[in-house]
Amino acid sequence: MKITSRPILLVEDDDVDSMAVHRAFKALHITNRLERAENGEKALAYLHDDTKERPCLVLLDINMPVMGGIEFLRVVKDGNHNLRRIPVVVLTTSAEQQDKIESFDLGVAGYMKKPVDYQQFIETVRTIDRYWTVSEMPE
Amino acid sequence: MNERAEPVGRSWGPIMNRWRVESQILFAFTLALVVLAIVGALVYRAMSGFIDTSKAAAASRQALAAFDGIDSSLNQATAHERSYLILGDNGDLAARQAAVTRVNAYLAELDRLLSNDPQQNARLRILRRTVADRLLVFEQPPSGRLRSFSAIRQRLTRGPGRTLMRQIRNQVGQMERAEMARLTQRRAAIDRHLHETLATLALLLLFSAASLSLLYVGIRREIHERLQAEAALKRHAELLRESEQRMHAIVDTAAxxxxxxxxxxxxxxxxxxxxxxxxxxxxxxxxxxxxxxxxxxxxxxxxxxxxxxxxxxxxxxxxxxxxxxxxxxxxxxxxxxxxxxxxxxxxxxxxxxxxxxISRRRQRDQELANTMQELQSSNEELKNFAYIVSHDLKAPLRAIGSLADWLRADYTDRLDSEGKEYLRLLAGRVRRMDQLIEGILEYSRVGRVRETRVSVDLDEMIHEILDLLSPPPHIRVEIEGPLPVLTAEPTRMRQLFQNLISNAIKYMDKPEGLIRISGHAANGELHFSVSDNGPGVEPRHHEKIFQLFQTLAPRDRIEGTGVGLALAKKIVELYGGRIWIESTPGQGSSFFFTLRQASSTRLSNTEGAL
Missing domain, CATH: 3.30.450.20 (PAS domain)
Known part of the structure; x- marks a missing residue:
């Protein structure tokens, strides 16, 4: 990651998937702190909470209870530009065309499919890390 | 409206006709009357002429009788004179007087009869005088036998008596002749008048007969026409009634x-x-x-x-x-x-x-709408089902896979070789289940997820597919090109050919494999085939292989989800075509399929799910 001082916000309802990300971060030696929100609503609460540190990247699941990823993106898009500047990478099971279209329409920075195989998943996370190490991002 | 107008127009016809016929009859009658009057006048004239002439003829005949009477009476008188002179009988005197009286009576009659003929009148006056003169011959001397018979005899024989008698006879003869001539004349006139009358009467008869005949013919014709018109009218009325009845019947029996x-x-x-x-x-x-x-x-x-x-x-x-x-x-x-x-x-x-x-139709429409609604919602459910499979089934599967992996990684020193093998098998089954789920999703996307139809160059696409599949060197692929260009969803076309070609590669059991791809257009359809010289398929499986999740080889030996051919069938059917297999087991298989090109608009309307 280009910025290592800021946390990464993981919006994910599945505990095992969350564990997988944690495990992958550890395996890849990604030093950024990983904050987790169980759904879109909790993620928004985190982002609006001034006491919490502003994340440098959001990893977003699509299918979640209470508030899904697409709805979260809609709220963010309509919200203030501070929020809009945080890059969002969708990390989901869904390969539905509809989800991809809506996500990119709402300005996501990337769309990754969670592979079933954990080794492949590590590769996916590695790719994300490498990309955001090379890519510039707003402070 | 037209039908109604017609009888009105027709009703004028008889009126005009009747007027014409009546005037004709009137004219004929007037003409007949005029002719009759003229003929009557002519007949009257002829008849009155006839009567006048007849009267005149009768007068002439009477006159002629009177002439005879005068002649004979005068002869009697002279005869009695002579007798008296010879015999001296007074009886003769009386007889002579009676004869003289008759003569006078005849003369008076003639006077009346000949009054209108001046010529005869003049002759009559002379005759009368001559007669008087003659009678005086006897009467002149004082009548007495004793006085001088000889003197009278002398006068009668030698004196004027004989002369006078001759004169009288001449005069009477003359008059008789004249009267005879007149009588003849009059008889001719009578004849003439009679002929005229007869001719006129004949003419009248002819005319009457002719005009009556004409009238008869005319009236007969008129009656005939009227009868015909009446019959026509009746027929017309009948037709009208019939048509009205028919109309009623139609209206009343109409559904x-x-x-x-x-x-x-x-x-x-x-x-x-x-x-x-x-x-x-x-x-x-x-x-x-x-x-x-x-x-x-x-x-x-x-x-x-x-x-x-x-x-x-x-x-x-x-x-x-x-x-x-x-x-x-x-x-x-x-x-x-x-x-x-x-x-x-x-x-x-x-x-x-x-x-x-239309209550029933409305009800049916409602029922149809309900059914549509149900269908749509079940369709929706099916779509949602695919979606649920995609997310809710995959997440725990991935968790199982991840956990198995972590177990193997974190507890490697505590697991024996058997435990490690189990975890390896577990990971393999997770992968296979993932592929099955992917297959279902893929299958459900056909017809549900639409792509814009564009022109697809199959030659190019097949080459891309072959690059992707990269068949091993012992398998040769022949393309009997050029393949047609068609308008379709590129993803579906790729899936279709890729599944068939990859099957041929995957199941190839010959050391020199051959895959042949061909395609051509015919009868508005596109015909394709993908043939191989692989193991072939037994006829009893020909139907089964196109069903979802049906494979003929154990998945442990050859990885396959059993989705490929089902997917191919679904795509082909979406494009209005059909797919079938011809195969000789041990020698190879040929998959044939058709795609309809023309009705691309209709295809876009079909809604499919799963």
């Missing part, structure tokens, strides 16, 4: 309710179907306003509607069908399909409404 109203909305006719539809009998509603058959909102509008139409000519429902509502006698309101047409008879507006109770 649709037919109601005729006038310009004021008053019901004029109400057929049997209308009775059934509305529950009113015809006698109940005829003469009433049609609004009794309408529910309230239309009820009020209707009258103003008709008058509005009649004034402005703007029709809202006339001449077209529309759906509205009717009200039955029992108050039930029901949907109707109504079409109104206008007829004008003798300047009167009539409106014919043909209507049908």
């Amino acid at each position: 649709e309710a037919i109601i005729v109203i006038d310009g004021n909305g008053i019901i004029d006719r109400f057929n049997a179907a209308a009775e059934r539809t509305f529950g009113y009998s015809a006698t109940e509603v005829i003469g009433k306003n049609v609004s009794v058959l309408m529910p309230d909102p239309y009820h009020e509008q209707h009258d103003s509607y008709i008058s509005n139409y009649l004034h402005t000519g703007k029709a809202r429902i006339i001449g077209m069908g529309r759906e509205t509502e009717g009200r039955r006698k029992d108050g039930r309101i029901f949907p109707i399909e109504l079409s109104v047409s206008e007829i004008r008879i003798a300047g009167k507006h009539l409106f014919t409404g043909v209507l049908r109770d």
Whole structure:
């Protein structure tokens, strides 16, 4: 990651998937702190909470209870530009065309499919890390 | 309207005709009267001439008799004179006197008879004198026998007596001849008059006969014509009645309710179907306003509607069908399909409404709509099902896979070789289940997820597919090109060919494999085939292999989800085609399929799920 001082916000309802990300971060030696929100609503609460540190990247699941990823993106898009500047990478099971279209329409920075195989998943996370190490991002 | 106008036009015909015939008859009669008068006058004249002439002829004959009388009476008188002179008998004197009297009487008669003939009159005067002279010869001397018989004898024989008698005879003869001539003349005149009269009468007879004949012919013809006209009229009336009866029958037996109203909305006719539809009998509603058959909102509008139409000519429902509502006698309101047409008879507006109770159709429509709704929701459910499979099934599967991996990684020193093998198998099954789920998703996307149809160059696409699949070197792929270019969803076409080609590669059991791909257009369809010299498929499996999740080889030996051919079949059918296999086990298989090109618009309407 280009910025290592800021946390990464993981919006994910599945505990095992969350564990997988944690495990992958550890395996890849990604030093950024990983904050987790169980759904879109909790993620928004985190982002609006001034006491919490502003994340440098959001990893977003699509299918979640209470508030899904697409709805979260809609709220963010309509919200203030501070929020809009945080890059969002969708990390989901869904390969539905509809989800991809809506996500990119709402300005996501990337769309990754969670592979079933954990080794492949590590590769996916590695790719994300490498990309955001090379890519510039707003402070 | 035209039908009505015709009899009116015809009714003028007889009037004109009658007038003509009457004037003709009048003219004929007048002519006959005039001719009769003329002929009558002629006959009268001829007859009166005849009578006059007859009278004159009779006078002539009387005159001739009188001449004879004079002659004979005078002879008698002279004979008696002689007798007296010889015998001295006074009886002779008396007889002579009687004869003289007769002579005078004859003379007087002649005087009367010949009064209108001056010539004869003059002759008569001379005759009269001569007669008187003769008679005086005897009477001159004082009559007495004793005095001088010799003197009288002398006078009678030698004196003027004989001369006078000769004169008298001459004169009478002359007159007789003249009278005879006249008589002859008159007889000719009588003949002439008679002929004239006869001729005139004959003419009259002829004329009468002719005119009567003409009249007879004329009247006969007229009667004939009238009879014919009457018969025609009767026939016409019969036809009219028949056609009216037929009309009635048609209207009454029509399946649709037919109601005729006038310009004021008053019901004029109400057929049997209308009775059934509305529950009113015809006698109940005829003469009433049609609004009794309408529910309230239309009820009020209707009258103003008709008058509005009649004034402005703007029709809202006339001449077209529309759906509205009717009200039955029992108050039930029901949907109707109504079409109104206008007829004008003798300047009167009539409106014919043909209507049908469409309750049942509405009900059917509703049922259909419900079924559609159900279908749509079940379709939706199916789509959602695929979606749920995609997310809710995959997440735990991935968790199982991840956990197995972590177990193997974190607890590697505590696991024996058997435990490690189990975890390896577990990971493999997770992968396979993932592939199955992917297969279902792929399959469900066909027809559900649409792509824009574009021109697809199959030659190019097949090469891309072959690059992707990169068949091993012992398998040769032949393309019998050029393959057609078609308008389709590129993803579906790729899936279709890729599945068939990858199957051929995957199952190839020969050291020198051959895959042949061909395609051509025929009869508005595109025909393709993908053939191989692989193991082939037994005929009993030919149907089964196109079903979802059906594979012929154990998955442990050859990885396959059993989705490929089912997917190919679904795509082919979506494009209006069909797919089948021809195969000789041990020698190879040929997959044939067709795609319809022309009806691409129809295809875009088909909705498929799963």
